[in-house]
């Protein structure tokens with residue numbers, strides 16, 4: 363029996379950095395350290411950090427005035443900074459911002475497109491913190507968000523009915539590369555003569571009437587292409603990731619699309635012996651919010667229950 367682990371699996375650099383920042387800050391701080399929202403979408407990592415004295419709050423009002431605070435990698439809307447500012451929680455003093463630079467890049471793309479006259483549509487998950495943060499730079503709650511390629515008709519109607527001068531589509535960093543391509547193709551098939559063409563990330567040429575920018579981050583792309591490779595060469599794939607992890611769910615969806623028997627788990631305890639009966643080639647992959655120790659634990663558990 364062979365167990366293959368995807369080359370790029372587990373923590374991406376943005377998540378690693380956010381955890382390092384939170385741990386460092388908590389270690390130096392004698393009082394409680396607050397983190398607004400789930401620092402990473404992984405229940406086990408959150409539990410470990412709670413054990414180190416970090417308090418996670420879902421409601422910003424629960425953060426007391428003047429407290430040491432860390433903001434997660436997903437990026438926050440400007441309102442978060444203003445509310446924290448009113449509580450004397452500011453950068454350079456007690457606010458530690460772990461927003462991933464690749465999310466900031468998407469914010470900057472959104473702002474530049476908007477300022478250049480584009481109506482910007484976002485391909486993302488409506489309730490995901492990153493999508494909320496990016497929408498803030500566009501039309502806030504009124505930002506047009508498309509969650510899946512099957513909603514292309516809705517997007518095409520929105521574009522046609524509003525007669526926008528220019529329209530651009532951008533993506534949340536953790537969406538499916540294949541799904542994004544399918545969305546653009548589907549929209550194009552429903553439009554008249556004007557089609558969406560790629561605008562390079564440099565945004566040097568913003569003259570296109572309809573354009574899309576590839577803002578899916580490279581770590582997400584690497585995890586998706588490695589999972590693709592593993593899935594094509596395995597009889598069963600175990601995908602490890604937090605229940606709320608957008609990029610882990612995309613990896614699981616990819617395996618299912620490819621027709622390989624696959625299971626989405628949060629820990630080794632969920633593995634079941636019968637899944638592996640008669641299987642010789644086992645693939646393991648993990649989303650960007652899964653720690654290495656969890657991947658190793660799952661691999662060990664598979665060896666144990668199949669031996």
Ligand code: SF4
Pocket residue numbers: 374375376377435436462463464465535536579580581582609650
């Ligand atoms: S998934 Fe991409 S954008 Fe998100 S934290 Fe990781 S590297 Fe940054």
